[in-house]
Amino acid sequence: MKATIQTQGRQFIVTEGDVLFVNRYKDTQAGDTVTLDKVLCVGEGAETKFGAPYVEGASVAATILENKRDKKVIIHKMKRRHGYRRTRGHRQELSVIKIESING
Numbered sequence: 201m202k203a204t205i206q207t208q209g210r211q212f213i214v215t216e217g218d219v220l221f222v223n224r225y226k227d228t229q230a231g232d233t234v235t236l237d238k239v240l241c242v243g244e245g246a247e248t249k250f251g252a253p254y255v256e257g258a259s260v261a262a263t264i265l266e267n268k269r270d271k272k273v274i275i276h277k278m279k280r281r282h283g284y285r286r287t288r289g290h291r292q293e294l295s296v297i298k299i300e301s302i303n304g
Contacts, residue, residue, distance in 0.1 A: 216299055220298075261300045261301045266296045270291055
């Protein structure tokens with residue numbers, strides 16, 4: 201069974217067993233279970249249910265495999281002939297989740 205879910209402003213098409221990289225869920229540890237109830241579409245073929253905007257009673261259960269940080273992104277700004285140079289770095293905090301079950 202497939203489902204289209206929305207979490208943290210992004211949409212994903214998932215099936216059971218999929219592994220996703222999403223922005224870190226606050227106050228969670230590896231092994232915690234997260235319930236995603238913003239399901240936009242669930243089912244396959246003729247049995248597909250669409251929500252307006254969400255399917256009522258549908259949910260997706262996911263387990264957090266690990267919380268980690270992404271690769272560092274370097275941002276460099278420069279204006280030539282003005283002596284203006286700025287270098288900043290950013291590492292995004294991520295949660296790696298595995299889809300356990302789709303209910304709907």
